[in-house]
Amino acid sequence: MxxxxxxxxxxALPALAVMAIFYIWPLVNIWAISVTEPVPGFGNYVQGAESQAVTTSFVITFRVAALTTVFCVILGYICAYAIANTIRRAKPLLIALVLLPFxxxxxxxxxxxxxxxxxSGIVNDALRDVGVIERPLRLMHNEFGVVLAMVHVMLPFxxxxxxxNMRGISPAYTDAARxxxxxxxxxxRLVYLPQTLPGIGSAALLVFVLSLGFYITPALLxxxxxxxxxxxxxxQIQEFLNWGLGSALSVALLVATALVLVIAGRFLNLKNALLERS
Incomplete structure (x- = not known):
């Protein structure tokens, strides 16, 4: 033994060493910067908590992540149900189409x-050409455009x-009910849907956590x-060179994400969810 x-x-030591060097050590450094620059203490965290701009950005982040999660779970459920219940020969092609955006x-x-x-995009031009609108609609530079693009990116997740989850559900249960x-x-509603609740929870958690730290799509759209x-x-870091506040906000976002995982862990079996996804 x-x-x-x-x-x-x-x-396990090589994997632990890689994690310590490339993940844990940078996180420790970020935390150290947050409590040492520009002066030692927790002033950056106090400044962030008192800033209306920081509060607004956190509210926007959680709202956009929540909306993205809701739409991804609804559309993802429809896609997964269609794939799981289609003929066997078509499943590889449909799964490949889901993976294609990666x-x-x-x-x-x-x-x-x-x-x-x-x-002057394709959607506005098409609507204007058919006479539906006279002036262009504002479809981007707002939460609508951000959520729409993020749903497109996050849907495979x-x-x-x-x-x-659905591939492990035997059709015999619904056949017996029928x-x-x-x-x-x-x-x-009474037989199939309850068995897919673990998959719904796993999908929602995965999309929500990934959406909290999303950068490229919200920045562009x-x-x-x-x-x-x-x-x-x-x-804060690139434009204002305010490394202290930027690091403090990074730590705050990490803590918020960890709290989401802890809360979700009380309702979901995260170990089984991860194994199920793999």
């Missing part, structure tokens, strides 16, 4: 939405956990008017 433990730690840079996808949603006289809608925390941190 002792030799097995020693062998286990020998195998092969395209997030930056390129965000610029594509700018081409579509701009004042919702589909995959849901699909993994055989006992339940309608198709009743069988779905928001146009500086939808200022999420990640973009606010970038302004």
């Amino acid at each position: 002792t030799s097995d433990k020693a062998r286990y730690w020998l195998l 092969w395209v840079s997030v930056l390129i996808r965000s610029f594509s939405w700018i081409v579509l949603l701009g004042r 919702a589909v995959l956990p849901l699909l993994a 055989g006992l006289g339940a309608s198709e809608l009743t069988a779905f 928001g146009g500086g008017r939808v200022l999420m925390v990640s973009e606010y941190i970038t302004y």
